[in-house]
Amino acid sequence: MSSSQKDTRLKILIVEDESITALDISVELTQIGYEVCGMEDTASGAIAAVLENKPDLILMDIRLGDGGDGVEAAKQILRDHDLPIVFLTAHSDGQTLSRALDVSPYGYLVKPFRTQDLRVTIELAISKHSADKAKEQEKSQEALTDPLTGLGNRRCFDETLTREWLRSEREIQPMALIMVDIDHFKAFNDTYGHARGDECLHAVAEALKSCCNRPGDLVCRWGGEEFAVILTRTDLSGANKVGLALIEAVEALGITHSGSSTAPHVTISAGAASTAMGVESQNLLLKQADEALYKAKKSGRNRLILADSTGLD
Ligand SMILES: [Mg+2]
Incomplete structure (x- = not known):
């Protein structure tokens, strides 16, 4: 393998205001084989990091530093970017979780979680997101096709x-x-x-x-x-x-x-x-x-x- 070969590992952005938790997750992700492309502790930091690092997936803590709200940050990010966001939460308050899943339906993790759960949740989120994207593409293709002739409409x-x-x-x-x-x-x-x-x-x-x-x-x-x-x-x-x-x-x-x-x-x-x-x-x-x-x-x-x-x- 040449050193110039492109890194094909999936890039994950961690948005978590407890630095020890963020570090732990980062180590686990790296061990699993992902690339951690950034660690942020605020909503505004997260939004800037998405633009700069173009992650494939975000792990988003729901309660962020400076009283920031991870669900709101996710909503804002998804306005301009199409990627799966998995929420992290310290307690599984049902109302908050359903609000989060309305914004990004790609799963959540309740802290503390096992490495195994982290891996499975990320894998599911990535595959569900790419299936959703393929379905969307198919739909938009249909919207541009004349059904009788198969030509563009x-x-x-x-x-x-x-x-x-x-x-x-x-x-x-x-x-x-x-x-x-x-x-x-x-x-x-x-x-x-x-x-x-x-x-x-x-x-x-x-x-x-x-x-x-x-x-x-x-x-x-x-x-x-x-x-x-x-x-x-x-x-x-x-x-x-x-x-x-x-x-x-x-x-x-x-x-x-x-x-x-x-x-x-x-x-x-x-x-x-x-x-x-x-x-x-x-x-x-x-x-x-x-x-x-x-x-x-x-x-x-x-x-x-x-x-x-x-x-x-
Ligand atoms: Mg927090």
Whole structure:
């Protein structure tokens, strides 16, 4: 093992106003294999230490020096940081404990405690906290996904567009946006029913996705039969290439559409715009792509229209 190897031990902050107790705990933690990244005896010291030392877990005495309240300190810390806090208390007063567990539900220890209990309580707190975090992540992923197509939903689109817009400004790189609409989709639903309509949306989504493989490219379901494609580090000629590929990919599905006056199969129309044209806001980019899509619809569908810069002022 080289000396430069990163210390992977979990970091624990001890907040305890009785210095002998704090020292005892510190020795025990080190023996178990944790790193003690700080010892504090006041609420304000604890808050500062979290910022500075970024612990993985805090052992928080409920009654602190200067009459400080460990539960309040925990509440304040958890406003800005997401980590498990295990409370330490000298007496198991039920009301205080339930107030503490409301703030951080990762357990408590009644002093004095055995090393074995210290270890088990910390292990449980760490694993429960990481399970909670994973669950939360899964939930937020669900909130950003369109259940029918598995693509990002409108909210995902909005968040990504803002993030990529800021990134493209920072990196002085162009980005492009393609708006896509399935041609005569209402007629498709009317002819084949909504179940087939859903299958069609799913198949089109897959086809669009297959054309956007670069990291940073994102296809979202904008709503109804409309999709939006965000292309990072892409100018208008790049968007042109991708847009044409999208149209080809959907045609290649060969989904029969007898209700279409454009083609005997399902087709899409698309409009593309790029920031390389000097577009000044993300809303304007969206508007330009949308107007280009409108023109594609007007001029016969099953085609891509590029926004041009002549309309800019
Ligand atoms: Mg105390």
